[in-house]
Amino acid sequence: MRALAVPPGSSALSILPALEKVLMDRGAALAPVPSTDAGHSILHSLRVGEDIDDDVALVVTTSGTTGPPKGALLTAAALTASAHATHDLLGGPGRWLLALAPHHVAGMQVLVRSVLAGTDPVELDISSGFDITQLPGVVAKLGSGRRYTSLVATQLAKALTDPAAAAALAELDAVLLGGGPAPQPILDSAAAAGISVVRTYGMSETAGGCVYDGVPLDGVRLRLAEGNRIVIGGTTLAKGYRNPVDPDPFAEPGWFYTNDVGIINEPGMLTVLGRADEAISTGGLTVLPQPVEAALSTHPAVRDCAVFGVADDRLGQRVVTAVVLTDGSAEPSLASLRAHVARTLDVTAAPRELHIVDTLPMRGIGKVDRQALARRFGY
Template sequence: MDILPIHTPPDFNPLDLLKPLADVLAGEGPVVAPYATNEPPANLLTTLSDTSGNGSGPHTGQGPEAMAPDTAVVVSTSGSTGQPKQTMLTIDSLAASSMATAMKLKGEGQWLCTLPVHHIAGLQVLIRSLYAGTKPIVMDPASGFDTEAFTSAAQEMTDHHRYVSLVPTQLHRLLNSPDPNTMSVLRRFNAILLGGGPSNPDLLGTAASEGLKIFTTYGMSETCGGCVYNGKPLPGVQIKLDDGRIHLGGEVVASGYLNQPELNTQHFVDDGETRWYVTDDLGEFDDNGALRVTGRIDDVVISGGLKISAASVRRAIESVEGVHSAFVTGLESVEWGHVLAAAVVGAPESRQTLADAVRRDVAAEAVPKVVKFVPELPMLATGKPDRQQLIRLLEQAFRDGSAG
């Protein structure tokens, strides 16, 4: 099976991906494998006969058994919790995802690309545009994301139906833009998909008060991106909980990971009727049947023999007035086993205010022993917090006692 590795550095023009994507979706071109690193990811390199990583042309894979039949795209996961994995998405799964999205949004239309196209959220903007037969608008690749570039790009849109995918950090910046044209173009979107991580309730409240049509999304590379909108599954998508662990099922589920059979066995299950992806997330259904993600399997921190959910501590901290966002994790401690540590963006009334909120909403034992105020959370290109960098930052603060 031929593979076309495509290097997508920061100045890459996303429109250059349209032709190879159109070819493979029509069954007439090589598998598209975008990547942002200096050379293709290791799992992809082992499948290429030419491992030079120059991305200059298609390559014939060694060991075709590693590549699932009908694969159209190999896309890397965000790597927010460790080593990125290369996910195989088929023509059928991508088509099912695009159709379900159009049904949920009540129509196809023109998309604005604001996210990296080597990850699923940005790549899906191009794929949905191809299925809709519309020309996507992209921000100037050289400018990165800023409110001026976004506003300028949005003003170029001409279709009656307009859509965009954002991450919370981007929406926060846009809502605080001094340019009145920014809010004007935001209101013009028929839907703003907001994903990549949890959204602060204050952020969603501000967006709603401005009349913006926000759809919070939940999904991942393994489900062709967001497949749960505002807590409800897209048409054709199923959700089930197994001891609180979220399973997502349907045609949108990937074929698996490239060259990682053990992980495939752990995360992909075919019960004869439905193909399921077993996530690492925990969730629950509210009274209206909407899914709420409560944390991760590895989110539970055992401190002093007590089990504490880092996600519940984060939500308590983010409920404090003046706090924009937070990251909470556990750090190894000789005395406690682990201690709770938090990186906090914002200016609460005091550290005591944070402690009081955690004590009230979670438990006294859940109050973080390490609190580090930062101007912003370091993010991956996908908009997800860079967990590895944040953990290193908090570990250093814990070691030298500089938290504060």
């Protein structure tokens, strides 16, 4: 295995020849990392330069918050199955706009789909952040035919603040939205702007998004284990980890045990409720942050929010929220937010503590760092 240094900015597409080679089983496995990290500990942790199974194409880091990078072992077959199934669901191959870092699986899959479709991707330079003023120009470069992109919710929310950027996204046949659940107001605003959003669920271990708008891609299998834990199998699954963990979520052959909790309805559609390892145990009851965030996000003063637990002598943990205010909004009271949440959820889930923040800390690709918030406000 060798390192694949991903350059910042508009040079990221320079990795396409190496990616095409490994997808065609003509090269050694690659570990994509930002070029700034090429000599750092991540490469040592993934044992770059040492032997690896012949069928592994990419070793992609995950977005976990603790420990050394596990490194999902993705074969060319898994990456190809994901790309073809995505194009089949979306209506056929097309040209892709790269607006995510390709050392993460979501950005990498934009390039994989482009290579396998024989199309040239267009890149939006995100080395200095997501510049929405560039969107009309880069979308125009995609030309005619089917056109797609993949974003996270914070990018979409930013684009919606600019009519020209929103109009550019509305020209695309689909905007895949991943990295975690999107607040309903953002989805509503995107729909009103004519943007064709497809909500995706997946991870490095599944070669990226494997469930689109609740529907598993062709070849993907879903089931629920104890506690409604989501278990994923099928053609897009990684072989395991470069650095296995205990307990091993790949221990059952052909299946991956996620840390997510969900519901599968009668037609087989998946609703993701939240992460089991982020659950808050309060007063003997379990509260998942994501449904509370969804309820809070419908309050007119809330632009963005995160819910997390901190230690409490009486309850074990108490539910806390950090809120980014909508521009021009007055600070809501804790009582008003609790009442707002209680309209749709049990009052137990309503936050008992409120913090107004300018921004939310992020990790990985578009995911809120709840641990950082818990450390900051856990006193």
